[in-house]
Amino acid sequence: MDSKNYIDSGILELYVYGALSEKESMEVSQALQQHPEIRAEVEAIERSLTQLSTAAAPYQPDQVYQQIKTKLNFKDQEVAMIPITRKRTNWPAYIGWAASVALLIGLFIQFDKNKELRQEVVQSQIEKNLLEGKIQVAEEDLTKTKTILSVLRNKDVIEVPLQAQQVAPEAYAAVYWDKESQTAYIDVAGLPTPPPGKVYQVWSLKLDPLTPTSLGTLDSFNEEATKVFALNNANESEAFGITLEPEGGSESPTMEQLYTLGVVNS
Amino acid sequence: MQPTELILQLQQKNEKAFQRIYELYSENTFGVIYSILKDEVLAEEVLQDVFIKVWDNAARYSEKKGRFFTWILNIARNAAIDKTRSKVFKNSKQNQTADYFVDILEEKNSFSHKIDAIGIQKYIDVLEPVCKKLIDYLFFKGFTQKETSEALDMPLGTVKTRNRNCINKLREILDV
Numbered sequence: 001m002d003s004k005n006y007i008d009s010g011i012l013e014l015y016v017y018g019a020l021s022e023k024e025s026m027e028v029s030q031a032l033q034q035h036p037e038i039r040a041e042v043e044a045i046e047r048s049l050t051q052l053s054t055a056a057a058p059y060q061p062d063q064v065y066q067q068i069k070t071k072l073n074f075k076d077q078e079v080a081m082i083p084i085t086r087k088r089t090n091w092p093a094y095i096g097w098a099a100s101v102a103l104l105i106g107l108f109i110q111f112d113k114n115k116e117l118r119q120e121v122v123q124s125q126i127e128k129n130l131l132e133g134k135i136q137v138a139e140e141d142l143t144k145t146k147t148i149l150s151v152l153r154n155k156d157v158i159e160v161p162l163q164a165q166q167v168a169p170e171a172y173a174a175v176y177w178d179k180e181s182q183t184a185y186i187d188v189a190g191l192p193t194p195p196p197g198k199v200y201q202v203w204s205l206k207l208d209p210l211t212p213t214s215l216g217t218l219d220s221f222n223e224e225a226t227k228v229f230a231l232n233n234a235n236e237s238e239a240f241g242i243t244l245e246p247e248g249g250s251e252s253p254t255m256e257q258l259y260t261l262g263v264v265n266s
Numbered sequence: 267m268q269p270t271e272l273i274l275q276l277q278q279k280n281e282k283a284f285q286r287i288y289e290l291y292s293e294n295t296f297g298v299i300y301s302i303l304k305d306e307v308l309a310e311e312v313l314q315d316v317f318i319k320v321w322d323n324a325a326r327y328s329e330k331k332g333r334f335f336t337w338i339l340n341i342a343r344n345a346a347i348d349k350t351r352s353k354v355f356k357n358s359k360q361n362q363t364a365d366y367f368v369d370i371l372e373e374k375n376s377f378s379h380k381i382d383a384i385g386i387q388k389y390i391d392v393l394e395p396v397c398k399k400l401i402d403y404l405f406f407k408g409f410t411q412k413e414t415s416e417a418l419d420m421p422l423g424t425v426k427t428r429n430r431n432c433i434n435k436l437r438e439i440l441d442v
């Protein structure tokens with residue numbers, strides 16, 4: 001087949017118009033399958049006619065498509081044409097909201113955790129303070145105990161055992177007197193706990209004539225774990241005695257309440 | 267280029283493919299329908315019917331018989347001509363002035379962005395009267411070669427060659 005003559009005959013235009021008989025049309029269809037130049041010519045004719053007829057349209061009939069979809073009961077009515085933009089605008093908004101909510105939840109969790117952690121810190125601080133206090137107490141006890149021990153070991157210290165009297169036959173006490181530092185260490189571990197409203201009072205005694213001088217009251221008897229009390233003693237003591245007196249102490253010892261008594265061996 | 271793949275999907279009742287086909291062919295089809303009816307409301311009605319037929323009868327289209335463009339064109343022209351026989355059309359077209367597609371194009375002042383508007387207007391200006399008639403009968407009204415020959419009192423062979431010259435001029439101006 002001579003393609004050029006075939007094209008020039010004008011049959012292809014009639015083919016695109018649909019002006020040929022069915023038989024002629026099928027022949028052209030077959031020809032353009034076999035000859036690319038014929039196909040190209042047909043497509044060019046089609047493009048020019050598309051432009052010409054499009055120019056005759058009063059406007060773009062996009063809205064007619066919506067009516068067609070409705071008539072055909074298309075399932076994806078929301079997907080086509082306009083709604084594409086609607087979906088596009090919605091997604092970022094949804095994601096935004098979701099992110100905000102997630103962030104808020106996250107913040108609350110963090111805030112909660114933060115609160116918990118702070119409480120833990122406070123508790124730890126309290127425990128630490130308690131432990132520090134205990135350590136301090138232990139250290140103080142240790143220091144006292146060491147002091148007592150050093151006093152006991154000091155050969156210059158005078159040891160005065162105080163014997164039980166009638167009021168409390170089981171009572172026992174001792175005085176360790178460091179003359180040089182004028183300090184008397186009173187060990188009252190063997191005395192019963194004083195009843196409420198009463199205190200032990202320590203006396204330095206001169207024997208001839210019998211003259212008692214108060215060294216002080218043991219106000220913190222219950223609190224002092226070592227039950228050893230250091231009292232100032234500048235007297236030339238010949239004996240020591242401990243009496244039970246009303247709170248605040250007395251001017252002179254109540255002899256009926258004499259718990260222990262001991263004489264200094266010189 | 268004929269969208270072979272799209273046509274195949276359309277024949278398998280793919281709604282997306284149908285939408286794409288509509289985008290490709292609706293505006294020029296609307297132009298053909300409008301050039302026959304010259305009424306926007308009626309033309310829209312017919313356009314609807316045409317594309318519903320395209321959806322329903324897509325399986326009947328065969329590349330062996332002709333172009334897909336031609337297949338839709340035939341449906342559109344037949345539907346539009348059917349409409350011209352309706353009472354509504356006859357009542358609305360008492361004062362019909364535009365006889366040819368050319369009259370429509372001459373009256374128009376805005377064109378679709380899809381086309382070379384300047385080229386089309388230039389073409390209308392230089393178009394010979396016989397070309398106006400040939401294109402109007404053969405393309406827009408769907409006359410056969412024989413019917414055109416009789417209507418224009420022109421030999422069959424001349425219809426074919428003269429028409430080719432008319433279309434060549436169009437292609438020349440549009441650079442297609």
